Amino acid sequence: MKRFLCRPMIWILVAVAVVTLAVAAGGPLTARAADPIKIGFGMALTGGLSANGKPALLAVQIWKDDVNKKGGLLGRPVELVFYDDQTNPATVPGIYTKLLDVDKVDLVISGYGTNLIAPLLPIAMERKLTIIGMFGLANNEKYQYPNYFQIQPAGPDPATSTAIGFFELAAKQNPKPQTVALVGADAEYPQNAMVGARELVKRFGLKTVYDKNYPPNTVDYTPIVRAIKATNPDIVFVASYPPDSVGMLRAAHEVGLQPKMFGGGMVGLMFTSVMTSMGSLLNGVVNYDFWAPEPPLMAIPGVKEFLKEYQARAEKAGVDPLGYYLPPYSYALMQVLGQAVEATKGLDQQKIADHIRATEFGTVVGKIKFGKNGEWAKGRTLMVQYQKISGNGIDQFRGPGKKVVLYPDEFKSGNIIYPYAAALK
C-alpha cells in the first residue's frame, strides 16, 4: 500500500483530479451558454378553439425558426415547450405548473382565447410572471395585474372594442338606425362582447327590441332568427363562436332577415374554410376582424414575408391556409417578447414587464404600445364588410376587395354598402 502511494503516483492522482474538476466545472458552463431559452405555453390544439389554436402555434413556430436562424435570443437558441389544453380551462393550471416546475421553462405566454387565459392569470400573479395574452377579451379588467399584456388590438376599453366600430358605423348611416337586436352565445367572449354592446346601445341612444343569449351547442338557429325578425330591428348585433356564426348566417338567409346592418361580433366568419363554404352568403355582413389583405394593412413592414411563409407551411400543418385572422398577431406577440428579452439582456420577469410597458414595438401587425391595463394603448379592432363575393373559390379571398375595411379610418379601404339588403343584390 505504501509502495502504491509513492510520491509520483500522488502527483499523477492530483493532476488527474484537477483536470477532472476543471472539465467538470467548464463543461456545464459551456453547455449553459448554449442551453436553449425555453418558452412554454398551453394551446388549443384540439377542442372548440383549435381551429385558431393550431394556426397560432404555427405562427409561433415560424417566429422561433426565424429567431434561431438569426442566432437565437441572447445568443441562445429558442425552444418551445407546449401542451394541448384541449380548449379546456380546467387543464390550464396543471399545464403551467408542469411547464414551470418540471420543464423549468424560462418564459411563458398564454394559450389562445379568453377562456384559456382566465385560469392562467391567477397563476401568473402568484408567481409574478410576465404574461402576454393571445386574444383574450377583458381578462385583466378585474385583476389589473401590471405584468399582463394582451396582443389583441382591443384597446384601453376591451369590453366595447368588438362592437364600437359596428355602432359608430351605424350611427353615421342614413337613414340612421333606431332599434337594435342583440344576440350572443352563453360563453365568455360573446358575453363580454354583449356587455360592451349594451353599453354602446345606451351611448348611441338606440332602442333594444331583442336581447337574448343562447347555449353554444344550439343546433337550429332558425327559431332564434325568426324571433329576432318578429321584432323588426334596424340593426342586428351578433356575438357568436364559429358554428353559431355559420348557423345564424344561414338561418338569416333562410328566414329572410334583412335588417339595415347585420353582424358585429361573429367569430369564425373570417376563417378560410368558413369563407369558402359560405361564399356569397357572407355578402353585406359587417363584422369585426383583425386582419384583411387590404392595402393599408399589407403595407406594414414584414407582414408579407410572414404570410408567405405561413401560407407555405399551412397546408402541411393542416391549418387555415390564408391565416388572416390570428397568425400575424401570434407572430407579433413573440416579436414583442423577443425584443423585450434582447433589450433587457436577460430573463428577469419584472425587467421584461417594465420594458414592455415602456416601449413601442415594431411588429408585423404594426407599431404596438401597451396601455395601463396591458391592452393596446390605442384600439384597432377593424370593422369589415364582405362585398362582391361570388362562388366558393379561395383565390378571391387572397387579395383586396372582398373584406373591405370600413373602420377605423386610418385603415379604411372602402365604403359600406348600406342597407344590408343592397349588398345581397
Added chain:
Amino acid sequence: MFSWDLLANAVVAGLLLGGFYAAVSLGVGLIFGLLDIANIAQPAFVILGAYAAYVMNGTYGLDPILTGILFTPVFYLIGAAVYRVYYGSFERRGEESLRGLVFFFGILFIIEVSLSLKFGVDYRLVQAPYIGKSIDLGGVGIAYRYLVPCVVGLAMTLALYAFLGRTFYGRAIMAVSQDRLALRLMGADPIQIKTIAFGIGIAAASLAGALLITIAPVIPSTDRDYIGRMFAITVLGGMGSIGGTLVAAIMLGVIESLMSTFFGPSWSQAVSFGVLLLVLAVRPAGLFGR
C-alpha cells in the same frame, strides 16, 4: 311577441329538428337501448360519417346524403368488427360494465385524434343544392337543410322499425335484449345477432353524420355536443323502443324550438332536460319503455 305565425313556424322547425335528432339517436337506441351496451363512442362514429361525407363532397362533388347511404356497408363492417373486439375482450369475461366503458371512451378519443391529425381542426362544411334554400308554405318557412335530414331521419326510423318487427334478424335482435338463453334455445347465435345489431347501429351513425354536416359545420370534437342529447333521447323514449326514440326526439326538438322562439334560447335545453327528469320521475322506464 306571441303570434300564430311564430307559433306555427316554431312547431314546424321543432318537428324538423326532431326528425334530425331521431336520426342521430337511432344508433344509440339500438346499441344502448336494446343491447345494453353503453357505446359512448357512438357520437364519434357520427362525426366520422360527417367527415366521410365531407371528403366525398369535396373530392368528387358527391351529395352528402348519398355518401352517407353509400358508406353504410363500410360502417356496418366497422361496427361489427368493434363489437367482436368488445365481446372478445370484455363481454365474454363479464367485464363489460366499467372496462367496456373505458374501451368505448378509448375509441371515441382515437377517432377524434385521428380526424384531427388527418384533417386538422378547421371547421368543415359541405355543398349541396338544398343547403341555404327554403320554401314558404302559407307563412311557414321550411329550410331544406332541416327538411332533408328530417325526411331521411323519419325514413331511417321507419326502416329500422320495420326491420325489427318484421324480419327474422330483427326479431332476434329484440329477443337478444330480453332473453339471450331463450334465443340460443331457438337456434340463433346471440353473439352473431348482437354483431349484426351493433353493425346496424354504427351504419346508422354514418347516415346521421351526413345529415349533421348538411346542417352545421363540424370539427373532430363536435361529437361532444351530441353525447348528452343522444342518450337523453334514448332514455326519454324508453330503452329499446325505436318509436319512443322518435317521439322523444320530436318532443325535444319542439320544446327547444318553442322555448327559443318565445322565452329565449337560454331556456331551451334547460326545459328539455327538465322534461326528461319529470318524465323519468313519473315513468322511470321512459315514455315507451317496458
